[in-house]
Amino acid sequence: MIFSPVVFVLLPLGTAFIIPLVDLLHVATRRILVIIAASFSLFIGVVMLVSALPELSAGTFFQSYHLSGWIPPFGITLALDGLGLVFSSLVTLFSFLIIVYSIGFIGHHEGKYYVLLFLFQAGCQGVVMTGDIFNLYVFIELSAITSYALVAFERNRSALEAAIKYMVYGILAGVFIFLGVIMIYRSLGTLNLAEIAAHFHRIPLPVQRTSTVFLLTGILIKLGIFPFHFWMAKVYGSAPASVSALLSGTLAKVNIYIFLRLFWFGTGFNVLSEAGWDRLLLGGALLSTILGHVFALRETEVKRMLAFSSMGNMGIIVAVLSLNTALALYAALIHVIFHALMKTGLFLSAGYFLRAREGSKERSFVGAAYRKLPIFIGFIIFALAMIGLPPLNGFFSKWFTLQAFLEKDIYFAIAFIHSGSVLGILYYLPFVRQGMLGVKRREEQKKFPSHNASVFYHERFVTSVVYILILFVVLSGLLPFVYPDPLETVIAELAEPNRYIERVLGGLIYE
């Protein structure tokens, strides 16, 4: 059964507005409502994905929704193609997992938290679904504003500082994207992405390029590519673990989606490549990769370390994308999915131990293995996947990425990726070692086994999410071999944006 795209935006948006009402009536019902809403949207997502698979494999999947019945060039359109469906499924899956995790994890001001989380989900889904460049900006801002609040959720000094810095960067990025949108609108008189794509070549070249510069700068700030990477460690390190997981696992990937949608479908990649910016992008992204891995070495705080590792991996994704070959796009898509799984798992399992030993920051990982061994093994598995150890999924994304670089004879990129995975061992190992160290307890502490008492509302929720992610990380490595068709057709869609234009406009291209 195929649902209309609008359902995916309206469902979390509606839930976000219902939560305060339920709060007024009965507080305990809230958790049930949250779980029901999250499961329902997951259910719809899974049903949609399963029933769309044949069409997705054949490359004919397309869904659109015209708000108030206005047909494309005039009204607001929601359009969902294969690429959108893949990212939408990612958003649905990770939102569900993190909502379930949060039920056990957050434990204070939950009403506000879930409102923000569902608004965030609606924003991300909106970004993925929309076929309108101004709405794209609106949804970007929706997801960004909620994420500022989520980052500041702990309300301590460092969280507030991080949120303010994040907000400054986010607003600047938003302003640049908005400037780009305005310039395009002034030149073409339309905001529909397909319409823009069809007519972008008519804009005078300087305007084309200037608007592209603004859009590109905005996106690069959002992605945290060098030299705009400064906010990342602070933000990921100070936010609650569930929020960091959401930012690194979902929001960063949605930003990759924006990058793809704007520059492959909107302006066309040749605008970048003719100006020679694809090379520039490649260089910046690769620099970002190696810097991320090197910075991670010095970190003694696990979430900051993970943030820098994220920076490295986002660099790899952008670098591969800038090659713009079929293999490169495939590798990037695979790495987007796999990195989301691994990094979410890492943040969530690290968050478990940080919460379990709250208050001690510096040596917060000490004794993790004795606190809960399966989760600690999970952390090790995620780390091994990150460094690309077969047969875990990270290996396969590394495999495709390397082949993509080799196809273009970019050897230093290959060296960067290999050194990244070797440095990966060096920066994950101290935490594994700390986790295996025993915790010394005084005699009077031994009488009260507070060490084993749970600090979570429902520990089962927290642990089960991590177990599910372990399962995904171990099994998803097979995906490119067992069922490669959908991802390949998605890549084919990227190669020919004209099909998207035709489908959205329904053949109504005004010359």
Next chain:
Amino acid sequence: MNEVFPTMHTAHFLMGFGLLLMVLIGAYAARYYHTQRTLFYLLLAFFTMAFAIVIYTTDWIYFIIAWEGVTITTTAMIMWAERRLAAQYFLIQFTGSNILFFAIIMALREGYGMVSPIEEPWLQILFIFGLGTKSALLGLHFWLPPVHSRAHTPVSALLSGWSVNLGFVMMLRLLPEGNSVLFFTGLAMIFYGGARAFLSTDYKVLLAYSTLSQLGYIALGVGSGTVLGQMGAVLHMVVHGIAKTTLFLGSGLWEKECRGRIIYRFGQAFYHHPVNAVNTIVGFSSLMGMVFLAGFHTKNLIKHGTAEIYAVGFLLYGATLITVLYAMRFLWWGILKDIVTKTAQKSREKVSCYYRAGAYEKAPLMIGSLLLLVFGIYPPLIYMLMGVEDPQVVILWWPTMIENIFFLLGGVALLAVTKGLFFPVRPVPSLNRMLELVVTGTRKLSNGVYHLVFPSFQYQLLWIPLIILFFLIWINFS
């Protein structure tokens, strides 16, 4: 199967003996591990599976997965003994695998769709580097002595007897024409490993360096590219595997009996354990290449395969001499001399340590010695198992025996003159210092780069107008 191995039979032959060694190690481990025995057997099974894939596969992806499978299982096994060592081992092996991974990607690019002989010299070198990390080629060998000497006994046996061979199996498949770099590295390895084994005072360190020296013979055979040399290399993998596995298994018994591994303390124990003592003598004699033992035939094959090309026959005599020296030195201190009892008698202390070995511990040693003897006395058997014609290498028994006796007597004479060459006891080598340097170095680098790149907030923001300005100027000029 491809045409890389002389026949498919070679793969079966290696696989069969690999399985046999795993069974021997498994039997020994039954008494060695009291707790978590199931886990050990599980890891052993995974290891077996992984090396089977390495030997048989023609697909690069399966090969690299299995290769890492070997790394993971051996790391998990080493973790029992020392977590830190396991982490260091993993780091080194993973770095090597990354080189190998790069080599595979390059091979794919050059059009080698499956595991097949490599033509390009630079690619051959890349593969030798990648595979050499696991097989401890000279220069990449630094991890071997610490790891092999510090791991638990069955794990050392597994690593030293079989795991190190896998790299050479792959080299045999990839470089059927041989490679001169490999050849000369092998030659240097024999002498380096032998010299270090000769200087060792710890039994397991001695065995580890001896492994390095014997791997030199295998590298020599594989690198020579001749039929006899490569056949000798394959046979030597098996024969050295049997000898080294049983020697390492025996070392565990000595360790328990003598409460340590310092070779000067072995004397008394030698007569308590006839099985282990016989196995030790047979194993070392096979390594020395004594007649009537399997090692003699394999070394003879390698010698015949290589001597004609590079005229290294003379050097190989020196290699035999050094092998004889380190083996004899151990046997001298092990059998003849007994410092412990003497000092104990002086101080009138009663030395009472006695470990009663079980059937599961004795049986693998007996089987190992028996195999070495049978193959030595009736070599056609091993050729038959390998599925090749008897190469009919000219073996003049009597001159060789005289030569052997000459070597043995020379060794004994040298030891008698120098009173057994007593070196002061040295600690077991460790990787800590080197790895510490790597860790502190990278951390320092990281800190330096961090302070260089990260300005305070208001300057961070300056990057944004700078980049935009840069882009706009770029537009103007392009």
